[in-house]
Amino acid sequence: MIGKLIYCSVELERKVASLYQELASLAESGEQFASLLLKQIGLESMVHSEVLRSLGVSLGLYEETGECQTLIGDVWSRVEEAYSKIKQPGKADVRGVLKELVSLEGFVGEETYHRLLLPLLEKVLQDRDSLRLAKLVLEKIIQDEGFHEKAVNSILKY
Ligand SMILES: [Fe+2]
Ligand SMILES: [Fe+2]
Numbered sequence: 001m002i003g004k005l006i007y008c009s010v011e012l013e014r015k016v017a018s019l020y021q022e023l024a025s026l027a028e029s030g031e032q033f034a035s036l037l038l039k040q041i042g043l044e045s046m047v048h049s050e051v052l053r054s055l056g057v058s059l060g061l062y063e064e065t066g067e068c069q070t071l072i073g074d075v076w077s078r079v080e081e082a083y084s085k086i087k088q089p090g091k092a093d094v095r096g097v098l099k100e101l102v103s104l105e106g107f108v109g110e111e112t113y114h115r116l117l118l119p120l121l122e123k124v125l126q127d128r129d130s131l132r133l134a135k136l137v138l139e140k141i142i143q144d145e146g147f148h149e150k151a152v153n154s155i156l157k158y
Helices: 002-026 032-058 068-072 074-086 094-124 128-157
Strands: none
Touching: 002 032, 002 068, 002 074, 002 094, 032 128, 068 074, 074 094, 094 128
């Protein structure tokens, strides 16, 4: 279960990263700082994806699956929907997608990582020092999600 969850988190972060990249390029004209911030969040999401993959692989807990929709639920389809919305030529609803992302960011940090992944990690990692470091890795990501939520909110208020 945890291997699949890690795999799905990696894939989710990858989707989120390309979503932000897309948003950053759409915002480029006249909204340079919004665009810069979106680019920053996109790059951080890419880092999350890479770090989670490395974590999973090094623990021997990285299992590809086609069940991400079931495993991480609503968030998965919401990200896919947001992505297809933003890809619609000429009528991309940037504001709508940003609003959606505010709640997604908060949810992924709190529910997917904090309530789901962290306890599973505590279960499988017997060695206390390894667990301590692995938790730091995850806590940094959770902290970033909090920042993402706040940052996207600020862009919306701009
Ligand atoms: Fe992330
Ligand atoms: Fe995020």
